[in-house]
Amino acid sequence: MTTAYLKTIFREIWASKARFASILLIIFLGVAFYTGIRATGPDMSRAASDYFKQQKLATNSVQSTMGLTRSDTRVLATHRDQISYQAVKYLDVNQLNNNRVVRVSELPRQQTVNQLKLVSGRLPRTANEIVLDRQAQKLQPSLKVESTYRIVSTKALNNKLTHRTFKVVGFVNSPTYVENVSRGVTNVGKGTLDYVVYVQPKNLKQSVYSRIDIRFKNLAGVTPYSAKYKRLNRQNTRTLKRWLKPQAQKRQAHLRAVATSNVAPLQKTVTSLQNQLPANAPQLVTLKAKLRDAQAQIAAIKAPTYLYSDRDDNPGYTEYHENTQRVVALSTVFPLFFIAIAALICLTTMTRMVEELRLQMGTLKALGYGNTAIGSEFLIYGGLAALIGTVLGVAFGVNFFPRFIAQAYGSMYNLPAIHVQYLWNDIWVALAIALLCTLGTALVVLRVDLRSNPTQLLQPRAPKAGQTLWLERWHGLWRRLSFNHKITLRNLFRYKQRLLMTVLGIAGCMAMMITGFGLKDSIGDISVKQFNQLWHYDAVVTRSGNETSAQRHTISDASLYRADLKLLSKQVTIQKSGVAEQTATLGVPAQPSQLKRFVVLRNRQSHHAYALQSTGAIIDEKLAKLYGVHVGDTLTIKLAGQAAKRVTVSAIAENYVNHFVYLSPRAYRHAFGQAPVYNANLVQFNRGGEKAANAYADQLLKRAGILNVTLMSTEKKTNFKMLDSMNLVVLIFVVSAGALALVVLYNLTNINASERIRELSTIKVLGFYDGEVTMYIFRENLILTGLGIVVGCFLGNWLHAYILQTAETNALMFSPDIHPLSYVYSALLTVAFSLIVMGLMHRKLKRVNMLDALKSVD
Structure with a gap:
């Protein structure tokens, strides 16, 4: 290949820089999407792995139904070559001064496991200093460094703390709580924790540890979530159980020994009195009865149950991994869909380039150049565009999309x-x-031309033969069409490849825009459907037990109050192998027939209403999907402190936020063997603002036995604030699809005009005005755009459904509906892009040199 020939190649690139740039831009967009989204999942996984390693997240945890003692830690201390561990004391408190359920946790003297990460401030140094979970600042914005924090709860809980007034010295994140909102369940207050606070040791008056966190050293360098990690973790759990297995019997023996020593004085007194008093003496009989009761209580002391958990039992840890896998699944289909459109356009563009340079190829062949040299021009042209587009696409995609x-x-x-x-x-x-x-x-396009001889190449390719359209047989319609419209239809169906490429290209772009707008609809509908259509209550009042007359008076005697429904409300956990543990709210209304006034239980598609039956449970649709259950199947649910129970699913109802299980009182008694305790009220308000609702909640919390008041207006803000950030993802879809649509339309329209430049010049010579020449092309484009929009609607529906399926979290279900306006917006944008392109083409066609275009090589 000579220097002159190389110069010719680069002159061709410069002469057709618009075409070169369009190929480069299409490759750039496709590669940026592919590499960027493909890198997102691994980037997110690596960020989590590095964080867990840096903060030394525990691999296992141990709890006991009777607490853990120094005897347990001494056993673990003998295995320090294999593990590091940390014993923790905590107390769950229902805050009466701020309507929050808080876990007060003692900071170990040395954080060897689950190290806190400071967000601001510092760690406490004295007994009256405290650091708060960062979630506390989100829920209570008034909390700041240097502010005062008070713990105000029931007298029994207050007495378990040595200090109750603290100075806030910092805010922290704990690797234990990966999720931003959820802090787990508790048997205090409303049943879920709002946040955690950390105090210095000896602030809690309890003699046993609440939990021991353990980190196995053989997992230190192993990637979390990997198959190797899971295999080693199973071995470690078995090892941990083997180490601590004797501890249950030892603890039982110790507790019995302590109880026996406490009864020893009574035993001694009875023995002494037996020698002094008659056997039927009242004093002796009473003491013997007390002794028998004490001995029976000693005999009833059972061995504690040790509870073992690992990272997979942490919902936030598991759900984060599932979200990264959703991104990976998304990256498998969506970028390839994007690249497929790019490949179609490149095929059309390279086909046109070969056609334009047919004369040059014939000349080079006549001069003695071989097929390799002739083909190298196209390979260098396309390869350079691909290489530059790939480098720029990787640099942009990898740095932009993951972030x-x-x-x-x-x-x-x-x-x-x-x-x-x-x-x-x-x-x-x-x-x-x-x-x-x-x-x-x-190479595909060149395969025919490179086999041709110079004589054939030096002659223009014969125009494609016309053919009779099926529309022409519809005589009544065809006779009514104008000449221009007949020409437009003939040209459309004459060039079937261009028709197919244009329709598919526009359909792909239309589909991605529909997906983007559809995601916005699906996210926005959650709030409307959940809080306006399904939930018809304004507050949830949680009590310590059955409602008292004083509590009834406080709840109902307010101008804001309209109606309420008593129910049992408890948090239950649901577990199944292969699915992250889910937390659901168990609801048992005292009057099942009144539930429909407060909660709508209906089929999502048919809106058929469901009613609670004497047997069976109504569960939410997302929960049914996660566990693969259908009507008639059973679901295992577990209340805190009770054995797991199985309930039959009688109906699956529409729901979008969190999970629920509803039972009738009779069904509850059948499942749990006891009568329900109606510990909550769903309360409806008259019209009132946020200030009035907060005042009502404050008034309720002053009444003894009322533990918590959850305002739905606050819940709405908390639950959906995080969804606002999903609009960023929507923006990616719309902007990227718009950019691709613009490039595709410009490229195809430019090719269309270039292919028919002689035809357009001819009608110009015949006296067509510039606007009429543009309309000659634009009518075809408009029809192709319309066909692409129609096909894109069906394709967009499928893509939207796929994206929803992969993007949903375990506690959230997107609304699957796309608003009609989203189709309209997508179509209008596509048409707008078509108009922009035709505007650019109009300027180009006005400057066409008719003499040069009409020259013939014959």
């Missing part, structure tokens, strides 16, 4: 920002696809 998507998920998790990484396997795949789109299509 953008991780930021959307970041609002839901307490994890540091991700560090981007270049996944070279994916980058090489992207380069191979880019080269296939350009070089591959060039």
Whole structure:
């Protein structure tokens, strides 16, 4: 290949820079999407792995029904070569001064496991200093460093603390709580924790540990969530159980020994009195009865149950991994869909380039150049566009998309920002696809022309023969069409490849825009449907037991009050192998017939209403999907402190936020063997503002036995604030799809005009005005755009459904409906892009040199 020939190649690139730029831009968009979204899942996983390693997240935890003692820690101390551990004391408190359920946890003197990460301030140094979970500041914005924090609860709980007034010295994140909102369940107050506070040791007056967190050293360098991690973790759990197995009997023996020593004085007194008093003496009979009761209580002391858990039992830890897997699943289909459109456009573009340079190819062949030299021009042209597009696409995609998507998920998790990484396997795949789109299509197009002899190449290709359209047989319609419309239809169906490419390209872009707008609809509908259509109550009042007359008076005697429904409300956990543990609210209304006034239980599609039956439970749709249950199947639920129970699913109801299980009182008694304690009220308000609702909640909390008041207006803000960040993902879809639509339309329209430049010049010579020449092309484009929009609607529906399926979290279900306006917006944007492109084409067609265009090589 000579220097002159190389110069010719680069002159061709410069002369057709618009076409070169369009190929480069299409490759750039496709590669950026592919490498960027493919890197997002691994980047998110790596950020979590690094964080867990840095903060030394426990691999296992142990709890006991009777607490843990120094005897347990001494056993673990003998295995320090294999583990590090940390014993923790905590107390769950229902705060009466701020309507929150808080876990007060003592900070170990040395944090060897689950190290807290400071967000601001410092750790406490004295007994009257405290650090708060960062979630506390979100729920109570008035809390700041240097502010005062008071613990105000029941007298029994207050007496378990040595200090109750603290100075806030910092805010922290704990690796134990990966989720931003959830802090787990408790048997205090409303049943769920709001946040955790950390105090110095000896602030809690309890002699036993609440939990021991353990970190096995053989997992230190193993990637979390991997198959190797799971295999080693199973071995470690068995080992831990073996170490602590004798402890249950030892604890039982110790408790019995302590109880026996406490009864010893009574035993001694009875023995002494037996020698002094008659056997039927009242004093002796009474003491003997007390002794028998004490001995019976000693005999009834059972061995404690040790409860073992690992990271998989942490919902936030498990759900984060599931979200990264959803992103990976998303990256498998969506970028390939994007690249497929790019490949179609590249095929059309390279086909047109070969057609334009047909005369040059014939000249080179006549001069003695071989097929390799002639084909190299197209390979260099396409390869250079692919290479530059790939480099720019990788640089942009890997640095932009992972950060953008991780930021959307970041609002839901307490994890540091991700560090981007270049996944070279994916980058090489992207380069191979880019080269296939350009070089591959060039070779496919060249295969015929390179076999032709110079004489054939030096002559223009014969125009494609016309054919009779099926529309022409519809004589009544065809006769009514104008000449211009007949020409438009003939041209459309004459060039079937262009028709197919244009329709598919526009349909793909339309589908992605529908997906973007549809995601916005699905996210926005959650709030409307959940809080306006399904839930018809304004507050949930949680009590310590059955309602008293004083509590009834406080709840109902307010101008804000309209109606209420008593029910049992408890948090239950649901477990199944292979599915992250889920927390659901168990609801048992005192008057099942009145439930429909407060909660709508209906089929999502048919809106058929469900009623509670004497047997069976009504569960939410998302819970049914997660556990693969259908009507008639059974579901295992577990109340805190009770054995797991199985209930039959009688109906599956529409729901979008969190999980629920509803039972009738009779069904509850059948499942749990006891009568329900109606410990909560669903309260409806008259019209009133946020200030009035907060005042009502404050008034209720002053009444003894009322533990918590949850305002639905607050819940709505808390639950959906994080969903606002999902709009960033929606923006990615719309902007990217719009950019691709613009490039696709410009490229195809430019090719269409270039292919028919002689035809357009001819009608110009015949006296057509510039606007009429543009309309000659635009009518075809408009019809193709319309066909693409129709096909794109069906394709967008499928893509939207797939994205929803992969993007949902375990506690959230998106509304599957797309609003009609979203189709309208997508169609209008597509038409707008078509008009923009035709505006650019109009300027180009006005400057056409008719003499040059009409020259013939004959």
